[in-house]
Amino acid sequence: MKFDKASTGHTGLDKAINYLRIGDNVVWQVNYLEDYINYARTFVKSSLEDNKKVIYMRFAAHPPILEDQNQIKTYVLDPSIGFESFTTEVHRIITKEGLEAFYVFDCLSNLLEAWATDLMIGNFFQVICPYLFEMETIAYFAIIRGSHSFDTVARIRETTQLLLDLYNIKGKRYIHPLKVWNRYSSTMFLPHVERNEEMIPVTSSAEVAMLFSYLPKQGFGNVKRHLDYWDKLFMDAEQLLDHKDSLSEEGKLQTQKMIEQLCKLMLSKEKKVLELSTKYFTLEDILSIKSRLIGSGLIGGKAVGMLLARKILQNDKKLNWDAHLEPHDSFYIGSDVFYTYLVQNGWWSLRVEQKSKEGYFKAAEILREKMRNGKFTESIKEQFLQMLEYFGQSPIIVRSSSLLEDGFGNAFAGKYESVFCVNQGSPSERYEQFEEALRTVYSSSLNKDALEYRMKRGLDQADEQMAILVQRVSGDYHKKYFFPFLGGVGFSYNSYVWKEDLDPKAGMIRLVLGLGTSAVNRVEGDYPRVAALDQPMIQPIGNMEDIKKYSQHKVDVLNLENNKLERISLNKLMWEKTGIKMDLIGILDYETNRKIKEYNIKEQEAWILTYEKLFKDTEFIPTIKNMLKTLETAYNYPVDIEFTVNYISDDSLKINLVQCRPLQTKGAGGQVDIPEDVDEKSLLFATKGHFMGGSINQSIKRIIYVDPKGYSNLSSQDKYALARLIGLLNKKIANKQEVPTMLVAPGRVGSSTPSLGLPVTFSEISNISIICETAYEIMGMVPDLSFGSHFFQDLVEEDIFYVAIFPNSKETIFNVDLFENSISSLKEILPKEIKFESVLKVIDTQSQVQIKADLKSQQLKCYKIS
Structure with a gap:
């Protein structure tokens, strides 16, 4: 760091502070902006005469500090864009202008109009001042006395090199240096009165006392001054x-x-x-x-959404929401x-x-x-x-x-x-x-x-x-565990109805026993209860065997003894007799209970969570439906909520609305005619239901196919490596409209357990147009439609169509030979990634593959165009 001297342009001030030094940030604390303008212009005039580069940072509504001159470079900035963007832009300008530029800033106090808090002005100064010092500049700033808290002024004093108090009392200007870094004289830190070009130290105690007697009138000692x-x-x-x-x-x-x-x-x-x-x-x-x-x-979007939703319901007079809401x-x-x-x-x-x-x-x-x-x-x-x-x-x-x-x-x-x-x-x-x-x-x-x-x-x-x-x-103590009775998410619009006569406008919910973490996330081997609010008893799955298989088997709880979040089996929770009203949300699993009896296991019962009694015998479904419609009407937009449900001493249910946000939806689309005469040799796959994304009629230009058997034989490390490779292929898709791509992979895409599916992050499949999860049940890899999860929301926002393929289902055709016998272009796209060419294929279809799905009939076909 150079310590070259520079002039303020004022002979007396130069003498009082022993000149400016390269690296100085000079903060003027003033009552009137005009006083700062006077000294700033004097400094600029002197700097231009010395052939220095002068830069003016203009961002306030007050009159300009510097007059327009060809010799001065002015940057006009807008603090309303926010602290980060504004500060980053100033940082970039300083970088661009380089070493030894001289700066004049508008009054920092005016940033309060945009940011409303001294804290951020202090943050701005603590970020910019050291960088200006590092860039060997000299910079002038001003703050209005009494406009800032003591804490903010203290932070500025700590960071800057010079802090000068400037008073204008009865037409006389006084400068009181409060901090002058790396300089000292016997009179430097006394008040100085300006007389012509001189700065005369005020040494008389009587005169100093008279000067400071004016300070209380300026706000010093005022209670608000601390704030x-x-x-x-x-x-x-x-x-x-x-x-x-x-x-x-x-x-x-x-x-x-x-x-x-x-x-x-x-x-x-x-x-x-x-x-x-x-x-x-x-x-x-x-x-x-x-x-x-x-x-x-x-306070951020999540907090505002929760508070706003509660206020909307409170104002709704059609229902006494205080009786329903926690x-x-x-x-x-x-x-x-x-x-x-x-x-x-x-x-x-x-x-x-x-x-x-x-x-x-x-x-x-x-x-x-x-x-x-x-x-x-x-x-x-x-x-x-x-x-x-x-x-x-x-x-x-x-x-x-x-x-x-x-x-x-x-x-x-x-x-x-x-x-x-x-x-x-x-x-x-x-x-x-x-x-x-x-x-x-x-x-x-x-x-x-x-x-x-x-x-x-x-x-x-x-x-x-x-x-x-x-x-x-939200919840209650259940012996050593703490959790709510139920946790769930609700949608005022059901984008992905799974049956012909379901009404998308009625909405849907996704419900679990315990904490709602598994209601919003895809959970390995576990399934929340999904219900369309117009027909809640109808499930997206068929017989009792499937209902049992695709139901919730584990419960998220807070273990008070171990002081951590745990996922425990439903059977363990039942065995510990935690007092849950199972008859309201479940039915007895007679087959399992028969085996329990045969093994002479006492005080144990097995349940299947179906929520039948809750849906049929309580006001829960009408209340949630009413809540969603009330919020949707107020928002004039579909909404997505998170909630918990607890029962209290009088056996009534209380809903705790913990989140509400606008719901990103996809329209159902018009009716799509599904061709009946597709040659089976040309049919890649066909299914009834098991898709999300409304109706679709889309040509496919590229297919990324993962062989289920080959994938299952990979080591865990290689499964992760394969997922990263798919991420690279995803990045190669510059425009998903120009190269509509379909990913066909076993099990759950995005699984956290590689043995159950591809462990990709969503950013690694974000450019894919269609995702097909295929069942490979012999290895336990089963698709999960996950209606209403965060994964579901990502699909909606990225406009990704989803289909689950169950090859063993009577209503499904899956022509694996068409995939396995196709030529792969993986080598051409990623020449160095040949390790997985036996497991992963990239099939360029030249737009000769079409996928059609009709939401109303629930029919889907994907086939080669002859």
């Missing part, structure tokens, strides 16, 4: 609420404007969500949310805490690198690992502790609630983590468990699937702050 702008804003909102009954028309208009402002700052930036928020939330509602907010900023007592960790976590752990330059094309994935991997080990500020940790004290030893769940999550068009279903904290042990142990969960969710914002998802939707450069929703886990 962040954010807190001051909410204090103003509370005052409006306190006088709501006596407000004039102007006051009521002011209240509505306050609601709109706070919704933008705390709830959402998305237009449709904002419209709903300002329509349904009162000022009292917003202040209630604020009272449970840790930090500042937005109340919530959630907390929200604001999005600003996420950025502060990055900044104060020193990772912002890595964050900027991750936003570049070259570093998008590579830097993300490094940053993700670092985020698993970061530290939080003491003030935030204190708020975390208070929240945990409130929950006591009740289990909680730490859920992602990012800015882009659960919005119109981008569900991010399953892309980010949610972590259960069983919350047992000493206070320090419980706190450690919570922080670990928080870091896990934060780091999940940079997992590969999420990055791919954002990139495909053009969101890779968007601000994606991770807010957090902390919820008390």
Whole structure:
């Protein structure tokens, strides 16, 4: 670092601070912007005379600091694009302009209009100031005295090289250097009064006392002076609420404007969500949310969706929803805490690198690992502790609630983590468990699937702050376990009806006993109960043997003794006599119970979960159907909800609505005529039902075929390697409309257990047009339609058609010879990947293969065109 001297352009000021040095950031704390303008222009005039490159960062609504000159380069920036995008852009400009450029910034206090919190201004300065120092620049900044909290000013003082107090009292200007890095004189830190070109130290105690006597009038010592702008804003909102009954028309208009402002700052930036928020939330509602907010900023899509849905139902007078809904007592960790976590752990330059094309994935991997080990500020940790004290030893769940999550068009279903904290042990142990969960969710914002998802939707450069929703886990104690009676997901529109006379508009649910994790995820060897809300007793599967096989066999619970989430067998849960009302959701498994009796096993019963009594003898189905339709009407859009169900002492059911978001749907499509005269030799496969994605009439240009027997013979390591190879083939599909590709593979695509199917991530099949899962039951590889899971939602959003093929079914034809006898072009596409050519084929069909499916008749055929 050079320590070359530079001039402020003011002889007296140069003498007072012993000149500027290369690397200096100079922060002026002023009452009036005009005073900063005067000194900034003097500095620029001198710098131009010395042939320095001067750059003006223009971003505020106030009058320009510098006048237009050909010698000055001006960048016009928009802070409303968000902290990350704005800060990243400033960082890029500094990089582009290179070493030894001189900068003048607009007043930082004006950033409050866009960001509403001092915390983010402090973060901005802590990111940009060291980079300017590193780039050997000199930069001028200003802040308005009294507009920022002591904490923010302290962070600026700590980071900058020079902090100068500038007062204008009765026409006299005083400069009081508070910090001057690497310089000292006996009078440097005294107030100086400006006289012509001189800066005269004020050494007389009487004159100094008179000068500082003016400071209380400027706000020093004012209680509000200690507060962040954010807190001051909410204090103003509370005052409006306190006088709501006596407000004039102007006051009521002011209240509505306050609601709109706070919704933008705390709830959402998305237009449709904002419209709903300002329509349904009162000022009292917003202040209630604020009272449970840790930090500042937005509470994120998941939290807003949950709160908004509850408010919509509360306003619905057709049904007494208070009698049906379980109340919530959630907390929200604001999005600003996420950025502060990055900044104060020193990772912002890595964050900027991750936003570049070259570093998008590579830097993300490094940053993700670092985020698993970061530290939080003491003030935030204190708020975390208070929240945990409130929950006591009740289990909680730490859920992602990012800015882009659960919005119109981008569900991010399953892309980010949610972590259960069983919350047992000493206070320090419980706190450690919570922080670990928080870091896990934060780091999940940079997992590969999420990055791919954002990139495909053009969101890779968007601000994606991770807010957090902390919820008390809904449920009850069942001996050493804690879980809700039921967990489920619901859809107001059933995109994938499986029978001719089902009404898509009636919606559907996916229901499990216990925690709802297996209701939203594909679970190996386990099946939730799927029900169409217009005909809930009809299942997508046939006889009792299938109903038993494709039902739930394991239950997700929180083990209070082991302090962790567990998946235990339903039979084990029954054996432990945990008091579940099985007669409401199941029927006795007579065959298994007969064997239990034969083996003289006492106090054990086997059940099959069918939910018949729940559906027929309670108001559960009408209530869920009513809920979904009420929310869909308010949203003017199909919705997707997550919920739990508990029964209370009077045997009534309470529904806990834990999530609501717009549902991405595919239309059923028009009727497709299925040809009856297809030659069986040309038929690749045909099935009745077992497909998702509405009607389809699609030509196929490429088929990726995985041989079931060959795959089953691979080692576990090679199965993973084969999955990565399919990911490479997926990347080769530049445009899925131009190269519609069908993947045909045994078992479950996306399985976490390689023996049950391909262990690909969704990002490795995202460009595929049609996915066919084929049964290879001899090795236990069975397809799973997974209606309503996160996998299901991914298929909808990526417009991927799905079909399950059961070769042994009477209603299925699967011509394996056509696949096995086809020529593979794997060598031509990936010349180095020949290890798996006996297991994997890439068949170029030259658009001579057609797939047709009709939703109404449930008929599907895939065949070669002669």
